Amino acid sequence: MHNARVDSPHGFVGQSPQIRSIRRQIEKIGTSLSPVLLLGESGTGKEVVARSLHNANPRGAFIPIDCGSLVGPLMESELFGHVRGAFTGATENKRGLIELANQGTAFFDEIGDLPLDMQVKLLRLLQEREYRPVGSLHRQKVEIRVIAATHRDLAREVERGTFRQDLFYRLNVIALRMPPLRERREDIPQLVERFLSRFGTYSVSPEVMDALMHYTWPGNVRELQNCVDRMAAMNPGPELHIEDLPSAVQTAVLHSATPGLAALANALEPRRIVPLDELERRAIIDCLEYTHGDRGMSASLLGIGRTTLYRKLKAYNLDIEARDRCHLQPGS
Ligand SMILES: Nc1ncnc2c1ncn2[C@@H]1O[C@H](COP(=O)(O)OP(=O)(O)OP(=O)(O)O)[C@@H](O)[C@H]1O
Ligand SMILES: [Mg+2]
Known part of the structure; x- marks a missing residue:
């Protein structure tokens, strides 16, 4: 039978062959730190699966990051934090979402909406497992599991030039597709x-x-x-x-x-x-x-x-x- 940890506490309901198969894959992925890409139409349960993946190996925090809202001048600081004096208004050191997700899971929701310049930074983070807060001279090490989700066809976005191919390959190592309810x-x-x-x-x-x-x-x-x-x-x-x-x-x-x-x-x-x-x-x-x-x-x-x-x-x-x-x- 399936693993009870996968079902709780957020509740991942379903006994269809497709959902059973997703549960088996969640268990198989287990403690691996490889990125996971969740695909599927809107409302199919991608976030439920992301949380189940995290709960199957609950270390650290689960930090959802809404990529669509990472726009404008503060997005880099939002993600990577900043040091005091990095820019006007930066009166204190600020921790970014990535630091909060350290030792845990960063869930990049709607990764297809991530602006191209942030895509480069995410790729570097995945490759080097370190990043630099805005205004800091020092790079910081992190160990996070990255889970990304999108309802878009990322391969097509790559063809259209709106999604970086190298990041796509990097994220597409383990891909789970959520089937539509119908x-x-x-x-x-x-x-x-x-x-x-x-x-x-x-x-x-x-x-x-x-x-x-x-x-x-x-x-x-x-x-x-x-x-x-x-x-x-x-x-x-x-x-x-x-x-x-x-x-x-x-x-x-x-x-x-x-x-x-x-x-x-x-x-x-x-x-x-x-x-x-x-x-x-x-x-x-x-x-x-x-x-x-x-x-x-x-x-x-x-x-x-x-x-x-x-x-x-x-x-x-x-x-x-x-x-x-x-x-x-x-x-x-
Ligand atoms: N298998 C499931 N068991 C229980 N609840 C579910 C399941 N799948 C989805 N839900 C519920 O349906 C709603 C939508 O799920 P979720 O947010 O995970 O979808 P999504 O694929 O991330 O959608 P979107 O692409 O629109 O963000 C949530 O309230 C979630 O709790
Ligand atoms: Mg969602």
């Missing part, structure tokens, strides 16, 4: 259970679970977690029902070909064939939910003019207040 739907029930358990005694109806299992989750686990949190926040429970789901997730089940789900689709919509105006109404509801009621954006997403949208809203009785009552109840 490719490991069997993890969904466990994730839902884990997320719901934070709110007390909630449960979901079988219909809700069917819908959750069939939605495509473009925002992956993060989107699932937001969906569950929102449902629990808005419903006293204990059981959550299909109408408590966002309408985009509700309708996922209607597009499913699974026999058990067809029955549910029938319950929501007694006719097998959905009339065009009902499809249109649902498209408008989905879009308004998606844009948080922004009619201008909805009109352009739907490919119709604003006036046409207003006319249809009126015709379908979909004014803002009416919107929530109208979910999928045919012909209201």
